Amino acid sequence: MKIELSRFRVRDGKSEVVDMWMNFLNEYMEDVLLTLDREKMYVETIFREKSDNAEYLYWYSIQGENGINVEDSNSWIDKKHLEYWDECIGKNYHVDMSMQVSMIPHHIAKLMTDNTKA
Numbered sequence: 001m002k003i004e005l006s007r008f009r010v011r012d013g014k015s016e017v018v019d020m021w022m023n024f025l026n027e028y029m030e031d032v033l034l035t036l037d038r039e040k041m042y043v044e045t046i047f048r049e050k051s052d053n054a055e056y057l058y059w060y061s062i063q064g065e066n067g068i069n070v071e072d073s074n075s076w077i078d079k080k081h082l083e084y085w086d087e088c089i090g091k092n093y094h095v096d097m098s099m100q101v102s103m104i105p106h107h108i109a110k111l112m113t114d115n116t117k118a
Contacts, residue, residue: 001042001113002063003102009093010055018055021084022046031077038075040067042112057089062104064113
């Protein structure tokens with residue numbers, strides 16, 4: 001299992017487009033959730049921060065092994081998601097946080113990994 005938290009800086013002037021992006025993901029959540037199976041993505045959460053005249057998006061995810069990359073997906077929802085990404089996320093600012101502790105009860109972790117072996 002791969003657990004990640006990453007921070008990405010939003011390009012200046014793209015806050016309204018980020019609003020549209022997040023609304024898009026929420027509006028089409030059922031379609032979004034369908035893509036997660038192929039990625040073996042158990043949990044994916046996006047957080048937003050506005051601080052000191054800058055804006056950041058944080059991605060938290062728990063993912064299984066051997067899922068497809070979102071970039072390799074043929075799903076219309078993934079293609080639109082990547083369009084928003086390319087427009088909004090700065091290429092020069094990406095920070096991967098260092099995980100120190102993961103607290104997932106064994107029975108929950110087993111449920112997640114057992115459900116993706118099919």
